[in-house]
Amino acid sequence: MSDEVLNQFTPEKEEDKIDTSKVLKVGIIGTGWIAESYAKVMQKMLDAKIVAAADLIPGKAEKFMEKFGFEGVRFYPNDKAMIDAENLDAVFVCTYNTQHAPCAIYALEHGVNVLLEKPFTVTLDEASEIMKAEKKSGKLLSLGFQPRMDENMKMIKKIVESGELGKVYYIQTGGGRRRGIPNSTFIEQKTAGIGALGDIGCYSLDMVLNAIGYPKPLTVSGYKSAFFGTNPKYNNPADAARFNVDDFAAAFIRLEGDIILDFRIAWAMHIDSPGDTIIMGKEGALRIPSTDCWNGTVGGPMTLYKDVAGKQTSTVIPLSPQGDSFGGLFDKKIRSFFDAIKTGGVAPVPSSQIIYNQAIIDGIVKSAELGHEINVVIPEI
Numbered sequence: 001m002s003d004e005v006l007n008q009f010t011p012e013k014e015e016d017k018i019d020t021s022k023v024l025k026v027g028i029i030g031t032g033w034i035a036e037s038y039a040k041v042m043q044k045m046l047d048a049k050i051v052a053a054a055d056l057i058p059g060k061a062e063k064f065m066e067k068f069g070f071e072g073v074r075f076y077p078n079d080k081a082m083i084d085a086e087n088l089d090a091v092f093v094c095t096y097n098t099q100h101a102p103c104a105i106y107a108l109e110h111g112v113n114v115l116l117e118k119p120f121t122v123t124l125d126e127a128s129e130i131m132k133a134e135k136k137s138g139k140l141l142s143l144g145f146q147p148r149m150d151e152n153m154k155m156i157k158k159i160v161e162s163g164e165l166g167k168v169y170y171i172q173t174g175g176g177r178r179r180g181i182p183n184s185t186f187i188e189q190k191t192a193g194i195g196a197l198g199d200i201g202c203y204s205l206d207m208v209l210n211a212i213g214y215p216k217p218l219t220v221s222g223y224k225s226a227f228f229g230t231n232p233k234y235n236n237p238a239d240a241a242r243f244n245v246d247d248f249a250a251a252f253i254r255l256e257g258d259i260i261l262d263f264r265i266a267w268a269m270h271i272d273s274p275g276d277t278i279i280m281g282k283e284g285a286l287r288i289p290s291t292d293c294w295n296g297t298v299g300g301p302m303t304l305y306k307d308v309a310g311k312q313t314s315t316v317i318p319l320s321p322q323g324d325s326f327g328g329l330f331d332k333k334i335r336s337f338f339d340a341i342k343t344g345g346v347a348p349v350p351s352s353q354i355i356y357n358q359a360i361i362d363g364i365v366k367s368a369e370l371g372h373e374i375n376v377v378i379p380e381i
């Protein structure tokens with residue numbers, strides 16, 4: 001077949017379907033590292049435009065917008081000044097964790113839709129305050145868990161929902177890096193609030209909780225430590241001196257429905273991996289390989305274990321191809337947020353689910369500090 005004929009079958013381009021009659025006015029709060037992934041997506045967006053940006057560090061937002069070639073953007077010294085002065089349809093909250101709650105609450109209280117970076121917050125109380133503001137405002141709040149957009153991640157949920165595993169009773173999840181402690185704002189209480197637990201632990205929890213329908217956590221027995229981050233032998237000495245969050249956490253969590261969740265996460269350890277994610281059910285089990293850099297992606301083909309006609313079998317499920325985690329998935333995370341705003345749809349990653357993720361993280365911190373198991377109490381919203 002000639003090229004001329006083949007070209008007739010060029011699929012419709014994604015942008016052809018976008019309704020550009022309304023262009024959403026968007027502000028970015030925090031123009032640090034992750035905001036770059038947002039900027040790259042916004043460069044291609046036809047029905048939404050960055051009109052304003054705020055950063056606490058003078059001149060940072062200006063340099064950022066120049067780097068990405070955005071013109072006509074108005075700049076502000078913080079989130080409040082921007083929201084007060086602008087009439088925004090949406091904000092991206094790209095601040096470090098301790099600023100998630102104040103920024104998201106202020107935006108929602110002023111009638112602005114919010115796409116909030118992960119983890120939800122530092123504490124469960126902050127998450128519940130955000131949800132109260134969300135409920136009162138009637139605006140959209142979506143959480144920035146882009147691994148949700150990954151076809152392989154969707155496959156885990158499809159397998160559980162298909163019934164192939166039968167009733168799920170035990171899950172092991174988490175992962176980590178032999179050495180991979182971040183720096184900058186990730187390692188101090190005043191900015192990050194929580195360490196590996198919030199940075200990559202929230203992804204491990206979401207991978208399995210989303211697959212099984214986000215049952216409520218009931219109890220948590222948690223542990224956390226910081227043996228590597230604080231030690232100049234394993235961390236840059238200047239970073240080790242200011243490091244005051246966790247670099248490892250583990251927990252045994254009871255979930256509604258008589259399900260046990262066995263969790264571990266590490267920014268650093270003396271082993272290559274603390275294990276794969278496994279989901280065990282009465283009729284089958286699933287193994288999801290871990291990755292070297294735990295960032296919420298599936299590390300290789302999954303294996304489904306079942307008895308078939310009296311024989312023990314294992315079926316390898318090939319990986320679905322897709323864009324890299326900071327490319328294609330970010331497009332989908334932002335596109336789905338805008339689509340929900342424009343159509344009055346539901347949040348792609350809703351707070352009603354991620355509150356349980358945050359409750360577990362909060363429970364691990366509290367239980368670790370108390371040195372015993374605690375009951376999880378989800379606040380009334």
Ligand SMILES: NC(=O)c1ccc[n+]([C@@H]2O[C@H](COP(=O)([O-])OP(=O)(O)OC[C@H]3O[C@@H](n4cnc5c(N)ncnc54)[C@H](O)[C@@H]3O)[C@@H](O)[C@H]2O)c1
Pocket residue numbers: 029030031032033034035054055056057060077078079080094095096097099103117118119144145146184185199
């Ligand atoms: N989804 C992902 O894949 C992914 C990856 C990395 C980081 N993150 C998350 O993104 C968030 C930011 O991480 P980062 O590495 O970009 O941090 P960063 O420190 O590089 O950038 C945060 C910026 O926010 C600014 N800021 C803080 N409070 C502000 C306020 N009230 N108003 C205006 N600006 C404010 C800071 O000055 C800073 O420039 C974190 O919560 C992190 O967990 C997500």
